[in-house]
Amino acid sequence: MNIKQAILWASDELDLVCERPSFEAQLLLCHHLKCNRVFLVANEEKIVEDAEAFKDIVARRKNSEPYEYITNNVSFYDIELFVExxxxxxxxxxxxxxxxxxxxxxxxxxxxxxxxxxxxxxxxxxxxxxxxxxxxxxxxxxxxxxxxxxxxxxxxxxxxxxxxxxxxxxxxxxxxxxxxxxxxxxxxxxxxxxxxxxxxxxxxxxxxxxxxxxxxxxxxxxxxxxxxxxxxxxxxxxxxxxxxxxxxxxxxxxxxxxxxxxxxxxxxxxxx
Ligand SMILES: C[S@@+](CC[C@H](N)C(=O)[O-])C[C@H]1O[C@@H](n2cnc3c(N)ncnc32)[C@H](O)[C@@H]1O
Structure with a gap:
């Protein structure tokens, strides 16, 4: 599965759960690959390493788990905080x-x-x-x-x-x-x-x-x-x-x- 395919697959999975499935699919993939969204756009053909782990976090999100618990991070005021x-x-x-x-x-x-x-x-x-x-x-x-x-x-x-x-x-x-x-x-x-x-x-x-x-x-x-x-x-x-x-x-x-x-x-x- 390459980056483009991973985003399409995850958007589809999250379609009924998230307001912006494609955006969240990208954010989760960024979290998984420890990269930013620009990297995703520039590397669409790149193979996603450890795709099973990515599928696991998409499954968690599909099960309504808040994005912040999956990434252990939340933006608040002018800072980012650890959450779990x-x-x-x-x-x-x-x-x-x-x-x-x-x-x-x-x-x-x-x-x-x-x-x-x-x-x-x-x-x-x-x-x-x-x-x-x-x-x-x-x-x-x-x-x-x-x-x-x-x-x-x-x-x-x-x-x-x-x-x-x-x-x-x-x-x-x-x-x-x-x-x-x-x-x-x-x-x-x-x-x-x-x-x-x-x-x-x-x-x-x-x-x-x-x-x-x-x-x-x-x-x-x-x-x-x-x-x-x-x-x-x-x-x-x-x-x-x-x-x-x-x-x-x-x-x-x-x-x-x-x-x-x-x-x-x-x-x-x-x-x-
Ligand atoms: C709505 S959360 C607010 C957390 C944080 N201040 C915020 O704004 O994100 C309420 C917090 O109050 C704590 N809490 C509930 N009852 C409490 C009590 N009787 N004494 C002290 N803390 C309490 C909960 O454990 C929880 O962390």
Missing amino acids: HGVLIPRPETELLIDEVSNIIKQEKITTIAEIGVGSGAISIVIARKFPNIKIIATDISPDALNVAKKNIEYFGLGDRIKLVHTNLLDGIKDNIDMIVSNPPYIANDFVLEKNVIKYEPKEALFGGVVGDEILKEIIDLAKTKEVKFLACEMGYDQKQLIAKYLNQINVNSVKFYTDLAKLDRGFIIKF
Whole structure:
């Protein structure tokens, strides 16, 4: 099988699974051959070495496995991160949470942040790279996620500024914290997710409870108790009213809800 034949074959295999089967076929072949797409175009007649291994990764993709788990790589904000099974694949909408947090860091004297649910390290790493004076304490209940975060944090040389802690929320954290940031699990337990998500991504990263907003509310309570200045969270597109109602019962200085690029409600910033 040469490169041209491999792309045609893989496009055909992925036809019913991917929105852009030919493009994904090329990306998977690039991953397999460790080359770029220009190389594929320039070498169409070249025989694909270890074609069986290429067929294996196409079969995984055909079975709805996310591309990022196959390549162990995801682009996020201005960096690329290592990901594997057991950790959530960071989503583009979470980049907006970072922009919101960045505005506050610039305006206020924020020096210490706690991130609840660090996952791959995506949020903490981007913030630490943008603001060299910020220190971050990042927690997660998942040892698998923490292993991935550790790998990414070490890759970017941020081990002295991002402290990882295996704990529930911020249990046991005694440090003074200016701001809490979190993209917690916020999906209702009975929400029907796409196959590629529900079959492959960790449940503890997705589901927030019967309603979905239970962990978000716990984090709001925690931020209030800890007397932090700000809390910035991502939330579900349908949770604005629930959160606004909850905040009415609590004494907060102000709340700003933000939307994503699709104009869906996506998160909030509370000033206490
Ligand atoms: C939606 S993922 C976000 C991961 C990463 N911050 C991101 O934005 O890509 C939520 C993360 O929270 C973690 N998590 C869930 N419940 C938690 C809890 N009670 N305490 C700490 N972390 C928790 C999950 O293991 C998962 O890594």
